[in-house]
Amino acid sequence: MSEDVELLIAGGGLTGLLLGITCAGAGLMVAIVDRQDPAALLADDFDGRSSAIGYGSHKVLDAIGLWPEIASDAEPILEIRVADGASPLFLHYDHRELGTAAPLGYIVENRILRRVLADRVRSIPNLLFLAPLAVDSVSTTAFGATAA
Numbered sequence: 683m684s685e686d687v688e689l690l691i692a693g694g695g696l697t698g699l700l701l702g703i704t705c706a707g708a709g710l711m712v713a714i715v716d717r718q719d720p721a722a723l724l725a726d727d728f729d730g731r732s733s734a735i736g737y738g739s740h741k742v743l744d745a746i747g748l749w750p751e752i753a754s755d756a757e758p759i760l761e762i763r764v765a766d767g768a769s770p771l772f773l774h775y776d777h778r779e780l781g782t783a784a785p786l787g788y789i790v791e792n793r794i795l796r797r798v799l800a801d802r803v804r805s806i807p808n809l810l811f812l813a814p815l816a817v818d819s820v821s822t823t824a825f826g827a828t829a830a
Contacts, residue, residue: 685810687713690829692817694718696733696792699799700742706809707746713810714803715829720813724800729792734759736787748798755794758785 689705691698694716706712722728735743735756743749758777765772777786803811817829 685713685812687711687810689713690715690817690827692829694723694811694813696795696799699796699803702809702811703748703799703802703806704742704746706806709808711808713812715815715817716811716813717816718814720800720811723796723813724793726793729796731792732789733792733795734787735790737784740788748802751798751801752790752794756788756790759787759789760785762786 688710689702689712691702691712691714694702694714698714698716702712702714716723740749743752760777762775763772764774775786777784780786800811803809819830821828821830
């Protein structure tokens with residue numbers, strides 16, 4: 683398979699998908715390559731983890747139009763307490779101290795994020811998702827790179 687793109691992203695996890703969507707939205711021709719079968723990646727039982735979406739990441743997702751598709755499945759982070767083992771000392775963050783009603787961030791299940799990102803990837807004509815496929819090597823020149 684041979685594709686000419688301006689950006690090749692090796693890895694179609696949450697970060698790779700978001701980077702691809704953002705760069706394709708800016709007009710680049712993008713390919714995302716991932717080893718996993720897309721059907722397996724999107725299975726509800728693939729990954730039981732959740733992610734903390736910080737305030738800044740929330741703003742990025744909102745700016746590219748993805749947050750409305752995530753919001754109903756997101757739980758706000760209103761307080762954070764950081765402690766170290768048995769130490770009596772700790773840090774406490776409270777969203778009310780920011781002087782705004784905005785939470786510190788949100789907790790979202792990874793399966794929700796993956797589904798929303800995958801749906802967007804499929805809707806962007808200048809974004810290719812190539813899977814299952816692996817990037818085994820990359821060679822570069824002054825004029826570009828070739829992945830194999």
